[in-house]
Structures are given as C-alpha cells and as structure tokens.
Amino acid sequence: GWDGQWYRRAYFDDGRALGSASNVDCQIDSIAQSWAVLSGAGDPSRTRIAMDSLDRRLVRRDSKLVQLLDPPFDHGDLDPGYIRGYVPGVRENGGQYTHAAIWAAMAFAASGDSRRAWEVFDLINPVNHGRTAEETAVYKVEPYVVAADVYAVAPHMGRGGWTWYTGSAGWMYRLIVESLLGITRDGARLRVAACLPPAWPGFSLAYAFGTAVYRINVRRCEDTGLPSSLDGHPLPGREFALVDDGLVHQVEIVVPTIAAG
Numbered sequence: 624g625w626d627g628q629w630y631r632r633a634y635f636d637d638g639r640a641l642g643s644a645s646n647v648d649c650q651i652d653s654i655a656q657s658w659a660v661l662s663g664a665g666d667p668s669r670t671r672i673a674m675d676s677l678d679r680r681l682v683r684r685d686s687k688l689v690q691l692l693d694p695p696f697d698h699g700d701l702d703p704g705y706i707r708g709y710v711p712g713v714r715e716n717g718g719q720y721t722h723a724a725i726w727a728a729m730a731f732a733a734s735g736d737s738r739r740a741w742e743v744f745d746l747i748n749p750v751n752h753g754r755t756a757e758e759t760a761v762y763k764v765e766p767y768v769v770a771a772d773v774y775a776v777a778p779h780m781g782r783g784g785w786t787w788y789t790g791s792a793g794w795m796y797r798l799i800v801e802s803l804l805g806i807t808r809d810g811a812r813l814r815v816a817a818c819l820p821p822a823w824p825g826f827s828l829a830y831a832f833g834t835a836v837y838r839i840n841v842r843r844c845e846d847t848g849l850p851s852s853l854d855g856h857p858l859p860g861r862e863f864a865l866v867d868d869g870l871v872h873q874v875e876i877v878v879p880t881i882a883a884g
Contacts (some may be wrong), residue, residue, distance in 0.1 A: 625669060629676040630655040632692075639701065642692070647699035651680050652692040653723045659662070659700035674734060677727060686781045687746045688773045689724035691715055695776075712776025714784060719773035721747060721791035725798050732802040732818045738802065741820040747773075747795075752783065769795050804841075814862035815876045817841050827879070833867030839874040851876045 624631040632642030632652035642652040645736055656673040659665030665673070681690040695717025696707040709716035724747045732740035753759045753766025764783035769792040772784035801807050804826065805816035813830065815837055827841035850857040852875045861876055 624655065629673045629680075630659050630665070630669075635701070641701065646701065648694055648701060648704070649692045650694065651676060651700075653677050653681050653689065653727050654691070656725065656856075659724040660733050661726065670734065674727075674730060674739075678739060680742065682727075682746070683775065684742075684746065686775065687752060687774055688719040688759035688781065689727055689743060689747060690775050691720040691723045692715055692717055710776065712777075714772045718775045718784070719747070719865045721723070721769060721773070721789065722772055722794055725791060725794040729798055729802045735818075737818045737820060739832050740818055742801065743839065744798065747877070749783070752781070768792065804828070808865075811865045812862055813837070814867055815839060815841060815874075816861055817876070819843060819878055819880055832865040834869040835867050835872065836870075837865070837872045837874055839876060840875045841878060843880050844877045845880045849877050 626640070626643045628644065629651050630642070631640045632649070632655045634636055634640055640646070642649055644650050656658060656670075656677040659673055662669045671723075680693055683690060685825055693710030693714075697711040706715045709718075711717055714720065724743065728740050728743040728747070731737075731743060749762075749769055750764045751758075752795070758788035760764070761781045762773075762783050764786050768786050769789055770783035770786045771789035771791055774780060774784065776783040803818050805814070805818055807814045807816070808827070811832075817826075819825070819841075823843070825840065827840045830837040830839060850859075853863045854872055854874075863874065871882055
C-alpha cells in the first residue's frame with residue numbers, strides 16, 4: 624500500500640486506489656499512517672516518512688484540529704459510500720474524526736516522538752478549546768468532554784460536533800495513560816515507558832493492585848547508567864511484577880534525558 628510519501632487507505636473492486644497522491648479527493652488518510660506504526664507492520668523507514676506526511680498534510684495547528692483526510696470528497700468520481708454525504712470538511716469527510724486524531728498522537732508516541740505526541744494531544748484536548756470566551760465561541764460545545772468530530776470548513780472551522788456518547792473518550796484515556804504516561808499492564812506485570820514532554824522533569828502516581836499500593840515516581844535523569852528500582856532494589860528495565868501483599872511499595876523509574884525528545 625505504499626504510495627511514495629504515505630500509505631494508501633484502500634482499493635476499490637476495480638483496482639483503483641483510495642488515499643493516493645493520484646486521487647482528486649482523499650489523497651491522504653491519517654488512519655493508514657498511524658496504524659502502520661501502531662500495528663508494527665510498517666517498515667520504520669517508511670513509517671517515519673508517512674508520519675511526517677500526516678503532520679504536514681493533516682495537522683492544522685492554526686485551527687487546533689487534525690483532519691482525517693484531505694482533500695474532502697467533493698470533486699472526484701470515486702464513491703466511498705455514505706461519508707461523501709457529509710458536507711466537505713465536516714465529520715469524517717475531511718473534518719477531525721477524533722478517534723483518528725488520537726491514533727495519530729499514539730503513533731507519534733510509539734515512534735518515540737514525544738514532542739509531536741504531546742503537541743497533537745494539546746491540539747485535540749477539549750480543555751484547550753474553551754479557555755477563553757473567544758475559543759468557546761468557536762468550539763461551541765462542552766470543553767469538558769471529548770467531541771467525536773471537529774469541523775474543518777468555513778464558516779464553522781474549529782466547531783465541535785457530537786459529544787458525550789463518543790467512544791473517542793475511551794481512546795483519549797488510553798492515549799494519556801498508556802501512550803503518554805506509559806503505564807501498561809500485562810497480567811501481573813506493570814510496565815512504565817513514559818513519553819515525557821520536554822518541559823516535564825517527571826511525574827508521580829499511586830497504582831493500586833488488590834490490597835497493595837505502588838507509589839511510582841518517574842523522573843528524567845542525565846545519568847543513563849542510573850537504574851530504576853523497586854523498594855530500593857535495582858530493576859533491569861522499566862517493568863516489574865505486581866504482588867497483592869497489602870504493602871506500600873516505592874518505585875523509581877528513570878527516564879534518560881536524551882530519550883525525552
């Protein structure tokens with residue numbers, strides 16, 4: 624599915640491509656780029672180019688949104704189905720589809736690009752769309768829940784769409800906890816692979832496992848030889864076994880400054 628600068632989205636029954644530079648509409652789609660990274664199926668040399676293309680073509684910093692695809696379906700002869708029924712720039716038809724915007728942030732984090740991971744999160748964070756009266760007048764929906772979509776067409780550029788019932792809220796939670804803070808669990812093992820923003824020296828959290836509590840302190844350190852530790856004992860990596868023993872455990876996770884991006 625490689626198109627030269629990004630991955631194509633799909634093929635029609637007659638073999639024509641969707642999400643190709645040769646298309647009139649939908650030359651690039653963000654989902655194919657993000658999932659080439661998240662699936663682990665993409666060649667790293669290509670996924671880097673693909674994510675750069677996603678950033679260049681779909682991340683709209685001026686309007687604080689990330690488009691699903693561009694250009695919207697409007698002038699071409701391809702029929703992708705109901706998506707073309709939306710006005711160009713609205714919902715999936717070239718607006719921000721928040722599921723996909725979150726996947727883009729997750730893909731940047733998975734690529735080790737902490738700067739752009741946090742930048743995309745800041746763009747799509749609803750709180751950042753309602754800090755002033757002017758921002759609220761543009762966004763028009765609740766800034767304390769995740770909107771399923773954000774319009775990317777005048778005169779409604781930056782206006783939030785459907786709220787409250789969207790599954791994007793669950794993906795946003797996973798982005799924050801798993802991709803950015805780096806907290807993932809596999810059975811009775813906890814891994815902490817934080818993707819710290821440049822301005823953060825670290826963070827701390829309390830993780831409950833049954834009757835036990837793990838007080839985890841993540842900090843950035845220039846000394847790359849300094850090990851992480853559990854109750855004062857060195858950890859070979861950034862993961863450890865969880866034990867339901869009713870005790871309070873102290874965990875120190877060291878993130879090398881050089882890896883913070």
